[in-house]
Amino acid sequence: MMLSAFDIFKIGIGPSSSHTVGPMRAALLFARSLEQRGLLERVARLRVDLFGSLGATGHGHATDQGVILGLFGDAPDTVRPETVQPRLEALRRGGTLMLLGTTPIAFDRVRDIVFRGEESLPEHPNAMRFTAFATDDAVLAEGRYFSVGGGFVVEGGQAVAQTAAVAMPHPFATGDELMAQCEANGLSVAALVLRNECAWRPEAEVRAGLLRIWGVMQQCVQRGFGIDNPLAAQALPGPLRMRRRAGELHRELLAQAGAADPLAAMDWVNAFAMAVNEENAAGGRVVTAPTNGAAGVVPAVMHYYQRFVPNASDAGIVDFLLTAAAIGMLYKTNASISGAEVGCQGEVGVACSMAAGALAAVLGGTPAQVENAAEIGMEHNLGLTCDPVGGMVQIPCVERNAMGAVKAINAARMALRGDGSHYVSLDAVIRTMKQTGEDMKSTYKETSLGGLAVNVVEC
Incomplete structure (x- = not known):
């Protein structure tokens, strides 16, 4: 599929497209998938595992921050940077995350986001695993995502389309x-x-x-x-x-x-x-x-x-x-x-x-x-x-x-x-x-x- 100029140039927030923007998009995709499957109201807690480079440098690249913003329901191109730190501080104090802005779940940034820099998944060094649990700790859903650079995200081995596929008048790949x-x-x-x-x-x-x-x-x-x-x-x-x-x-x-x-x-x-x-x-x-x-x-x-x-x-x-x-x-x-x-x-x-x-x-x-x-x-x-x-x-x-x-x-x-x-x-x-x-x-x-x-x- 041909890419668009708007795939290459995307509006987001710092400090990293692969370590902040990509994880934000992945978290938003996972939260929306829970909503689409009718699972959102059943979620009691979440765990996010960050592997490879995301785990090794995620603290400095604000990867955990990006994940939380995506779970809030924020998208990289519309989130207001000046609101980020106040909301993160409110989450720290209250311990409650409003999933997609509507569903409260217990959430602790240190406990529920696990940095696994010493482990890598074979598909790509920037790997994430999201797990949603019910009140009895039963697993409701799990998703694997890979942040492959520039804010692009691959879900479970298949690229998440940035732009709908259409026939190009002048296609080129090289x-x-x-x-x-x-x-x-x-x-x-x-x-x-x-x-x-x-x-398009x-x-x-x-x-x-x-x-x-x-x-x-x-x-x-x-x-x-x-x-x-x-x-x-x-x-x-x-x-x-x-x-x-x-x-x-x-x-x-x-x-x-x-x-x-x-x-x-x-x-x-x-x-x-x-x-x-x-x-x-x-x-x-x-x-x-x-x-x-x-x-x-x-x-x-x-x-x-x-x-x-x-x-x-x-x-x-x-x-x-x-x-x-x-x-x-x-x-x-x-x-x-x-x-x-x-x-x-x-x-x-x-x-x-x-x-x-x-x-x-x-x-x-x-x-x-x-x-x-x-x-x-x-x-x-x-x-x-x-x-x-x-x-x-x-x-x-x-x-x-x-x-x-x-x-x-x-x-x-x-x-x-x-x-x-x-x-x-x-x-x-x-x-x-x-x-x-x-x-x-x-x-x-x-x-x-x-x-x-x-x-x-x-x-």
């Missing part, structure tokens, strides 16, 4: 097929993807939806800068107590406006990316692009386009997102966007590839140059590990997004200096990324058992 479709139909990547999107919804609705995505990205940057957000002056949550830097950097850049600095644009890109990922780390509203851990790369490059490219427009923004989505679909279809599965090359690496190709497109690149830019963006992120300190999406994630955004801009510029011909294809680099992820030790795949996660503590 980069070569995408290039062939563009050439055969005389279309840019963005125009081709737009035609596919119109199989009218063009005006597609454009409006993508501009809404852009609006959420802009709001996230503004909040990350501390504009109408006093919480941005506080340290990031968790034991690291990391100081937020995006607001201060933004103020410095405004004060230095007009100064002769040939690299000022790079400072702005750093600020944009860090603003998003600091807001993500604080549990704010972000857009998975394609994940939360990599949510700052695409918005930062889009802000670069808007601020520094002459004649930037909303039409260019739409083309940017459509092109980036096409590239993201290729990675999701043929490899992975899960840090727990392939390391951070599947998150920041994919985001860099998406942003590079999309920027090349809106700067006038041909489909071949777009494909070249996307390939460069990933080729030089191959082997990137996921080793978050303390299991939180803070170190090295915040700065890594800034580095990924700058690298994406450079990849686009390199591709535009050529004619689109290159030796390594995008398909080849996607295969290589997948193989590299399979060979990577699990200690470097979002378990916080190796790399910086170990050595920073030792220092």
